[in-house]
Amino acid sequence: MGSVLTAEKSVLKTLFIDFKQLTKVGLSISVVFTSVAGYLLGAETVDYSIVALLSIGGYLMVGASNAFNQVIEKDIDAIMQRTKNRPLPSGRMKPTTALIIATLFTIAGIAILYAINPKCALFGAISIFLYTSAYTPLKAITPLAVFVGAIPGAIPFMLGWVAATGSFGIEAGFLFMIQFFWQFPHFWAIGWLQDEEYKKAGLHMLPMDKKDKGAVAQIIFYTCVMILISVAPVLKVTGNLYIYPITAIIVVLLGLLMLFYGIKLYKSQENTDARKLMLASVFYITVLPIIYVIDKFLH
Known part of the structure; x- marks a missing residue:
C-alpha cells in the first residue's frame, strides 16, 4: 500500500512540475x-477584487501563450540543451494535453479580464495571438521576431493601468514603451548567451544574426531609449503619470547599471558580461515598477 501511495505521489509531483514548466510559472x-x-x-482607490481578477487573468494569459509556444516548438525544443527536458520534447506530456490546457487557459483568461473591462480582454487576446501566431513562427525566419515578440511582452505593465482606469491613454502608452524597449537588451543578452544553441535549432535571436559588436551597439542604443522613456514622467509630459525628481535619479541609476554591463559586453564580448547584463535587466524590470508605485503613494 505504501509503495502505491509513494508511486502516486511521484506521478502527481511530476505532473505538477510539468504543468509548471508548460505554463512557465x-x-x-x-x-x-x-x-x-x-x-x-492607475487606481485612485485599490479594489482588491480587481487585483485578484487581474492576477488570475494575467497568469492564465501568459500560461496559455507559453503552452501554445511549446506545442509549436516541440521539435525545436528537443534540439536545444536548455529545453530538451520540457514536458513535450521529453515525451512526458502529449501535445493534445498541452493544447487543451492552452485553450482552457485562453478562454478562462480572456473571460476573467473581460470581467474587469472589455479593453483588458482585448489586450489579453492580442497578446496571446501575437505571441503564438507571429512571434513564435517568426523566430525561425528573421531576427525581427524579437520586435514582434516585444509587443505582447510589453502589454502587462500597461494592462494594469487599463484595468484601473478603463482607458488607454498616454500613461498606458508610456508604461507599454518602458517594457517594450526593455526587452531588446534583455532578450539580446539571452540571445548572446544561447547563440550556439539557437543557431543549432535554426532560430534567429540576435540583431543581424551576428554575435558581434554591432549587436551590442544595438543593445546599448535600446538601453538608452529605455532609460529616457522611464524618466520622462518627471517632465510632466505623461498625463497623470508623474514621478518626483529624486525618483527619476534612482531610475537613471538603475538604467546606468544595465548600460554599464552593456558597455562592458561591447568591450569584452564575453558571455560572463552578457549574463551580468541579463541579470541587471531582470533587476531593472523588477525594481522599476516598485519605485514607481512607492513614488505614487508619496504624492
Missing part, C-alpha cells in the same frame, strides 16, 4: 507582478 508570476504594479499606478 516563474515568468507568469513576474508578469502578474508587473500588471498589479500598473494597476496600483
Whole structure:
C-alpha cells in the first residue's frame, strides 16, 4: 500500500512540475507582478477584487501563450540543451494535453479580464495571438521576431493601468514603451548567451544574426531609449503619470547599471558580461515598477 501511495505521489509531483514548466510559472508570476504594479499606478482607490481578477487573468494569459509556444516548438525544443527536458520534447506530456490546457487557459483568461473591462480582454487576446501566431513562427525566419515578440511582452505593465482606469491613454502608452524597449537588451543578452544553441535549432535571436559588436551597439542604443522613456514622467509630459525628481535619479541609476554591463559586453564580448547584463535587466524590470508605485503613494 505504501509503495502505491509513494508511486502516486511521484506521478502527481511530476505532473505538477510539468504543468509548471508548460505554463512557465516563474515568468507568469513576474508578469502578474508587473500588471498589479500598473494597476496600483492607475487606481485612485485599490479594489482588491480587481487585483485578484487581474492576477488570475494575467497568469492564465501568459500560461496559455507559453503552452501554445511549446506545442509549436516541440521539435525545436528537443534540439536545444536548455529545453530538451520540457514536458513535450521529453515525451512526458502529449501535445493534445498541452493544447487543451492552452485553450482552457485562453478562454478562462480572456473571460476573467473581460470581467474587469472589455479593453483588458482585448489586450489579453492580442497578446496571446501575437505571441503564438507571429512571434513564435517568426523566430525561425528573421531576427525581427524579437520586435514582434516585444509587443505582447510589453502589454502587462500597461494592462494594469487599463484595468484601473478603463482607458488607454498616454500613461498606458508610456508604461507599454518602458517594457517594450526593455526587452531588446534583455532578450539580446539571452540571445548572446544561447547563440550556439539557437543557431543549432535554426532560430534567429540576435540583431543581424551576428554575435558581434554591432549587436551590442544595438543593445546599448535600446538601453538608452529605455532609460529616457522611464524618466520622462518627471517632465510632466505623461498625463497623470508623474514621478518626483529624486525618483527619476534612482531610475537613471538603475538604467546606468544595465548600460554599464552593456558597455562592458561591447568591450569584452564575453558571455560572463552578457549574463551580468541579463541579470541587471531582470533587476531593472523588477525594481522599476516598485519605485514607481512607492513614488505614487508619496504624492
